[in-house]
Amino acid sequence: MKPTHLLLLAGLVALAACSKPEPAAAPVRAVRTLTVTPQTAGGVLEYAGEVRARTESRLGFRVAGKIVRREADLGDSVRAGQVLAQLDPQDLRLGQEAAKAALSAAQVNHDQAAADFKRFKELRDQGFISSAELERRETALKAAQAQLEQARAQSSVQGNQAAYAALVADAKGVVTAIEAEPGMVVAAGTPVLRLAHDGPRDVVFAVPEDKVLLVRQLAGVPGRFSVKLWGDGGATLPATIREISAAADPVTRTFLVKADVGTAAVKLGQTATVRVELPQTAGVTKLPLTALKEEQGKTIVWLVDRQTMTVRAQPVQVAGADGNDAVISSGLQPGQVVVTAGVHVLNPGQQVKFYAEPARAAAASVASPVTVK
Template identity: 55%
Template sequence: MPLHFSASLPKPAFLRPHTKSFGLGLVCVGLLAALAACSKHEAAPEPIRAVKVVTVALGNIGSNLEFAGEVRAQTESALGFRVAGKIIQRQAELGQRVKVGQVLAQLDPQDYKLAADAARAQLAAATTNSDLASADYKRYKELKEQNFISGAELERRDSVLKSAQAQVQQAQAQLASSGNQAVYTRLVSDVAGVVTAVSAEPGQVVAGGTPVVKVAQDGARDVVFVVPEDRVAGVQLGSAVAVRVWSSNTELAGKVREVAASADAVTRTFQVKVSIDPKTAPPLGTTVSVLPQSLSRAGVPVIKLPTSALKQEANGTTAVWLLDPASMTVKSQQVVVASADGNEAVISSGLQPGMQVVAAGVHVLAPGQKVTIYQQKTTPAQSASAPAAMNTVATPVAAPVSAAQ
């Protein structure tokens, strides 16, 4: 049966709302929300980075300028046929040693033999005409002595004879030329040496003078290398050069024999030739290292920095971080790199001896950032723990002796 309460009677406590407590709770929640919205989270302070620094000082360059060179013969002859034709045979091979008079290649000589035959026939005809003109002149000369002909007729016969004799000489020269051309169909080496290049193959039609074989003559040897424009002025004729063979690491002495008068059209470098003793020269084509003494930089005082200290600026320049010992902050300093010395950069301007430069971690620093100097941690000595470790090893126990023994 449901309960009915009278309006005059008070309601039970569990049915009466706690209006005062509920309102106070809402006010507290609102204040907490407002405080949470107004409060700002303070950023954690950036940790002070530890950096490695080096003190700028003058040092000596330990490396020399080194160039890659190649051993070549002082004289290389590009041999070719003196006449045009089709190559029917090539006896020379790359790397082959040849002698004076050795046949290197052969053209088809048939056309030149026919030309020689034609020249020989022309010579025979010219000789016959000359003999006939000579006989006529002799007869007319006798008639002139008997006054049967005039002097003008004799002079005419003399002119005919001289013309016939000239035709004979022309035919003889033509025959000699045709004979020479037939001989020129054989490419013969006029020097002793080694074949270093082959430019034509059998079946190929070549023009007169086209290089077919290149022969490096025996005798003097050169080391050929190139230098850039800014170094060619330091290479003097007759200056000493050290030549180091890559394969055997042996060093040879040489002298500058020739410096190119103009730069290469493509590489813009200057070719330099160094003469070496042919008795100790390595084989042709050997790659060597060339160290010109006139370009030596050993002992020159310069400022050097490890390459890890360099950084690239947005404008393309090179800079380093300088440490201010008073405030222990860093600032950027622009420098000019002249060259490299091993794994170090040679600085030409921007630094003075005594400055401190950050040597590592340059890409995580900012101007004015506070830093500390990195101190290498020392590891505790392990010698003290070694005896303790030895004492923990169990000593082997002897086996018990049997009672029966």
């Protein structure tokens, strides 16, 4: 063989060695599918809540002073009028005594002015004094009368102030918090105890911003709300929405909602689940959550073309969930075939085949006749 032929042959071998191998063909994936059919979907929303008293008061003294004793502890049941705490009453009693002394002085002054006016009126009737002098005595009597009324009112105020040294329960209930202890000097109005009144109970829960309008719409529909207690064997109680916050919480950005459970036998602070029954919606499609895929900020599903047995991506609109299924409100037509498993390994235009259960495939192979040549 000539040297030129050898060089040409060597070059061909080198080129063949450097060329890239042909890419392997994409495998034909076996996929589970579901045929789209119009359905009706409802659903239930669930929120964690807490049982609270409808009326809960933060009780405090109406006057300032030093707390000398507290006669109620956390969790105590109290009756209306029961003394819960006591201030040092010494200064208040001194003020009351001073007001009583001022009232006595005003009463004596008034009596003296009244007696003087009576005598001067008799003298005026006899012509011994002028009318101007009588008018001065009458003015002095009116001033003494005003001073007496002022002193009487001041004495009543000081009497009330002395009574305010005792903090009493204004209703029957349970002490749910202690906010001040004996020995503390508190200003007027400083909370000392928190009292949950006996009576109706509410289940308080928080609703996100995107669901508060729905809750408002369903609030007036009977039977849409129920409460399931975590304790007491999971008892379920009917509930009605009593109050929906007008503004979102600045931290959680949720709206506070209160569900009324009436006088049901529930415990304060008990945890509960509030269930919201959603209205039935016709003309939607339910798909397993495994059929959905998030791609570029959109939710898509894979549709199978029966003629070419390839898949393509289809954007859909998710309206919510019904149990373990996603509710699709738009993007699909009846009769379309949707891939329900393995969506993360598919690509547009990929060849697929319908998945057959192993048991069914074995049964089909046994049932089919075998020809022996």
